[in-house]
Amino acid sequence: MDAILDYDQGAPVTLYLDDLRVRHLGECRYDSPLSEMLTTKQTSPHYVAEGDRVLLEDTVSMLAGHDVPPEQVPSFEGAGPRKKIYFDPSSVTAGILTCGGLCPGLNNVIRGLVQELAVHYKVKRILGFRNGLRGLTSEYREDTVELTPDHVRDIHNAGGTILGSSRGNQDPDEMVDSLVEHGVDVLFVIGGDGGMRAATCLSKAIEARGLDISVIGVPKTIDNDLPFTDQSFGFQSAFASAMDFISSVSVEAAASPNGVGLVKLMGRHSGFIAAYAALAANGADIVLIPEIPFTLDGPDGLLAYVEQHVRKKGYVVIVLAEGAGQELLEEPDLAHRNGKATDASGNVKLGKIDDLLKERITDHLTAVGLAPTMRYIDPSYAIRSVVANAYDSVYCLRLAHAAAHAAMAGRTEVAVARWRRRFVHVPLSLMTSRRNQVDPDGDLWMSVLETTCQPAEFGAQREREKVPSGFC
Numbered sequence: 001m002d003a004i005l006d007y008d009q010g011a012p013v014t015l016y017l018d019d020l021r022v023r024h025l026g027e028c029r030y031d032s033p034l035s036e037m038l039t040t041k042q043t044s045p046h047y048v049a050e051g052d053r054v055l056l057e058d059t060v061s062m063l064a065g066h067d068v069p070p071e072q073v074p075s076f077e078g079a080g081p082r083k084k085i086y087f088d089p090s091s092v093t094a095g096i097l098t099c100g101g102l103c104p105g106l107n108n109v110i111r112g113l114v115q116e117l118a119v120h121y122k123v124k125r126i127l128g129f130r131n132g133l134r135g136l137t138s139e140y141r142e143d144t145v146e147l148t149p150d151h152v153r154d155i156h157n158a159g160g161t162i163l164g165s166s167r168g169n170q171d172p173d174e175m176v177d178s179l180v181e182h183g184v185d186v187l188f189v190i191g192g193d194g195g196m197r198a199a200t201c202l203s204k205a206i207e208a209r210g211l212d213i214s215v216i217g218v219p220k221t222i223d224n225d226l227p228f229t230d231q232s233f234g235f236q237s238a239f240a241s242a243m244d245f246i247s248s249v250s251v252e253a254a255a256s257p258n259g260v261g262l263v264k265l266m267g268r269h270s271g272f273i274a275a276y277a278a279l280a281a282n283g284a285d286i287v288l289i290p291e292i293p294f295t296l297d298g299p300d301g302l303l304a305y306v307e308q309h310v311r312k313k314g315y316v317v318i319v320l321a322e323g324a325g326q327e328l329l330e331e332p333d334l335a336h337r338n339g340k341a342t343d344a345s346g347n348v349k350l351g352k353i354d355d356l357l358k359e360r361i362t363d364h365l366t367a368v369g370l371a372p373t374m375r376y377i378d379p380s381y382a383i384r385s386v387v388a389n390a391y392d393s394v395y396c397l398r399l400a401h402a403a404a405h406a407a408m409a410g411r412t413e414v415a416v417a418r419w420r421r422r423f424v425h426v427p428l429s430l431m432t433s434r435r436n437q438v439d440p441d442g443d444l445w446m447s448v449l450e451t452t453c454q455p456a457e458f459g460a461q462r463e464r465e466k467v468p469s470g471f472c
């Protein structure tokens with residue numbers, strides 16, 4: 001009865017309507033300060049009314065596949081203000097923290113939250129916890145900062161986060177103790193996949209202790225690897241910044257004898273930054289991403305293609321996602337390059353695929369009489385420390401509004417996200433259930449192939465991990 005979704009491409013994904021249900025702390029009994037504004041609102045192409053829902057899928061064939069009444073078609077709860085809210089705003093204490101890697105727009109989200117909570121809901125006490133989840137440990141819990149609209153007025157003009165961030169695991173019970181000690185009623189966790197997992201743990205620990213604290217996730221990551229969100233905030237600013245490095249390397253490579261331009265971009269398990277930046281710069285000849293394994297040697301391998309390209313065009317520009325080709329580093333004689341360690345949060349540290357490529361391309365081209373001029377850039381943190389662009393700035397503000405409304409309406413264990421251009425509530429369990437990756441069979445990768453003219457795969461096709469499509 002509840003088995004609603006079953007994608008047949010790749011690993012089958014079955015979603016139950018219950019997976020999409022949002023947890024509420026209880027009945028909403030207080031009039032919202034925004035209720036007057038909502039009296040005549042109804043669903044339109046630009047607004048999702050309270051009580052209506054946003055469809056998970058958006059093609060005729062997918063919808064036709066459901067043999068259930070419309071109210072049972074898989075859908076998300078719409079985000080936005082409610083006429084009645086759960087918390088009495090005058091007695092609310094809110095907490096905000098940012099965790100994980102930096103991302104353009106973190107300050108914009110903090111600013112948007114503070115403004116919405118203070119100005120519209122008249123929340124009097126908003127605490128910023130410093131340096132991510134570490135700020136909730138017993139050691140650091142007193143080191144908070146009171147956030148006011150005045151305090152945050154101009155923070156969106158800077159990259160990074162005024163609250164600081166960190167990686168590393170913390171004890172959920174210790175974190176709940178901190179929330180209790182500060183009297184926090186609603187906590188906003190601005191984080192990536194790790195942060196959303198941590199927010200889930202926190203919610204569970206809060207529930208186990210029967211506490212009345214709402215936990216709302218605001219998904220952030222430049223990798224765009226979180227599912228059920230059209231694109232994560234900051235991603236656009238990050239790839240726009242990456243685009244400039246591709247352009248620089250292209251200019252350098254084109255001006256050098258047998259020029260090889262190589263740009264390594266962030267993207268641990270998902271190649272979105274590499275794909276989008278390459279499309280935006282439109283100068284890349286080859287894009288390598290973690291989702292599509294490649295082979296170096298052989299007539300269909302990468303090296304042969306690079307050689308052919310240099311012979312024909314005089315140079316070649318390669319955009320490399322840092323997580324690409326990790327399988328090549330599994331070879332026994334390359335074990336020294338394979339990171340295999342994990343960072344403080346348990347994320348795998350990647351092997352140095354850029355070093356391997358530089359070495360193998362140089363050796364190969366030299367051996368065939370095309371001694372290359374290697375032009376290599378690793379912009380690294382430069383692309384994620386930038387100020388949010390105008391688009392992300394608006395996006396962050398609207399996500400912050402949605403998050404504030406969700407919290408005041410007593411939603412918990414939920415993230416706010418933009419899905420098919422509507423703002424929705426996504427249960428945290430769903431947010432952490434899978435990784436968003438570039439679908440090798442999807443239209444984004446098709447555009448990359450159309451633009452670069454590179455072959456669909458380098459070398460013998462390997463069995464690749466299938467991406468559940470429909471979510472990317």
Ligand SMILES: Nc1ncnc2c1ncn2[C@@H]1O[C@H](COP(=O)(O)OP(=O)(O)O)[C@@H](O)[C@H]1O
Pocket residue numbers: 099100101132133134166167168169170191192193194195196197198199201220221344345346347
């Ligand atoms: N499975 C998990 N359970 C609880 N906390 C987690 C989990 N995974 C990550 N975290 C915590 O969430 C925080 C952010 O995670 P991290 O992976 O560093 O960044 P991001 O949120 O950007 O993915 C870290 O403090 C980390 O310890």
Ligand SMILES: O=P(O)(O)OC[C@H]1O[C@](O)(COP(=O)(O)O)[C@@H](O)[C@@H]1O
Pocket residue numbers: 100101102167192193194220221222223266267268322343384
């Ligand atoms: O910040 P660190 O620890 O150097 O890690 C770098 C990693 O962080 C990222 O920028 C983003 O990761 P998260 O969004 O999961 O924090 C990756 O692209 C990159 O591999």
Ligand SMILES: [Mg+2]
Pocket residue numbers: 100192193194221
């Ligand atoms: Mg992460």
